[in-house]
Amino acid sequence: MLKKLGRNDLCWCKSGKKYKYCHEEMDSKIAEFKRKGCIVPTRDLIKNEEQIAKIRESAKINVAVLDYVAENIKAGMSTAEIDKLVYDKTTELGGIPAPLNYEGFPKSVCISINDEVCHGIPSDDIILMDGDIVNVDCSTIYNGYFSDSSRMFMIGNVPEEMKRLVEVTKECVEIGLKEVKPYAFLGDMGEAVHNHAVKNGYSVVEDIGGHGVGLKFHEEPWVSYVSRKGTEMLLVPGMMFTIEPMVNMGEPDIYIDEDNGWTVYTDDGLPSAQWEIQVLVTNDGYEVIAW
Numbered sequence: 001m002l003k004k005l006g007r008n009d010l011c012w013c014k015s016g017k018k019y020k021y022c023h024e025e026m027d028s029k030i031a032e033f034k035r036k037g038c039i040v041p042t043r044d045l046i047k048n049e050e051q052i053a054k055i056r057e058s059a060k061i062n063v064a065v066l067d068y069v070a071e072n073i074k075a076g077m078s079t080a081e082i083d084k085l086v087y088d089k090t091t092e093l094g095g096i097p098a099p100l101n102y103e104g105f106p107k108s109v110c111i112s113i114n115d116e117v118c119h120g121i122p123s124d125d126i127i128l129m130d131g132d133i134v135n136v137d138c139s140t141i142y143n144g145y146f147s148d149s150s151r152m153f154m155i156g157n158v159p160e161e162m163k164r165l166v167e168v169t170k171e172c173v174e175i176g177l178k179e180v181k182p183y184a185f186l187g188d189m190g191e192a193v194h195n196h197a198v199k200n201g202y203s204v205v206e207d208i209g210g211h212g213v214g215l216k217f218h219e220e221p222w223v224s225y226v227s228r229k230g231t232e233m234l235l236v237p238g239m240m241f242t243i244e245p246m247v248n249m250g251e252p253d254i255y256i257d258e259d260n261g262w263t264v265y266t267d268d269g270l271p272s273a274q275w276e277i278q279v280l281v282t283n284d285g286y287e288v289i290a291w
C-alpha cells in the first residue's frame with residue numbers, strides 16, 4: 001500500500017519542492033474533474049520544469065532542421081535528398097532523427113506530397129515538381145527527449161486552390177492553439193480546428209491524429225481534430241502534445257499504401273495538407289515548443 005503523499009513531502013513530480021508548494025492544488029482540481037466523470041491525465045503525462053527545459057532543447061534542433069529544409073527545398077530535388085539534409089543537420093546538432101527505424105520506418109523524416117496525407121517515405125524516385133505542396137514532418141531525439149513538428153512547403157507556382165488549402169490548414173492549427181489552456185478540454189481544440197476546416201469547405205482526417213510527446217515519441221493522449229467541445233482529456237499545466245490536423249480538399253477517407261505499409265493517401269486523390277506544432281499547457285495558456 002502506498003503511503004499518501006503528505007503536504008510537506010517532496011512532490012511526486014521530482015521538482016524537489018514540497019508537495020504543498022507544487023502539484024497539490026492541481027491534483028485536487030484534477031480529482032474534482034475525475035469525480036465528475038471527465039477523462040483526466042495520469043501523472044506521467046505531466047512534465048516538470050527540468051523535463052520541459054530538456055524538451056525545449058530537442059525542439060530547438062527540430063526547428064533548426066526545418067529551417068534548413070526551408071532554405072534548401074526546391075523543384076527538381078528528390079525526397080531522398082531532403083531526407084539527407086534532415087539526417088545531416090539533425091546529427092550535426094547532436095540529435096537523432098526520431099523516425100529512423102521507428103517501428104521499421106526506413107528514413108529520417110516523413111515527406112508527403114499532394115494527395116499523400118502523411119508518413120510518406122523519402123525516395124530517390126520521388127522528385128519535387130513545380131506546383132507541388134509538400135509536408136516535411138521532422139522529429140528529433142536529443143538527450144532522450146522528443147520533439148515533433150511539421151511544415152508545408154509550396155514548390156514554385158502552386159495553383160490558387162491548393163495554396164488556400166495550405167493556408168487554411170495553418171489557420172486551423174492557430175485557431176486550435178487558442179483553445180489550449182489549463183482546465184479546458186482537448187475537444188475544445190479539436191472542435192475549433194474542425195469547424196475552421198469545414199467552414200472553408202474542407203474535411204479533416206478522422207483516423208489519424210496527434211499525440212502526447214516529450215518523454216517518448218508518442219504518448220497519451222491520442223489527439224483528434226474532429227472531437228467536440230467539452231470532451232476528451234482535461235488539459236493541465238505540464239501536459240505536452242501535438243496539434244497536427246490533416247485537412248483534405250475533398251473527402252476525409254484515406255488508405256495506406258499496401259506495398260510499403262506507411263504512406264497514407266486520400267481515397268479521392270484530392271490534395272491534403274498538414275502542419276504540426278508541439279505545444280505545452282502552461283499556467284495561463286500555452287507555449288509553442290516546436291513549429
Ligand code: MF3
Pocket residue numbers: 098099100102103105109110119137138139148
Ligand atoms: N511525426 C509523425 C507523427 O507524429 C511520425 C510518424 S512515425 C514515423 O505522426 F515513423 F513515420 F516517423
Ligand code: CO
Pocket residue numbers: 148210211242244276
Ligand atoms: Co506527430
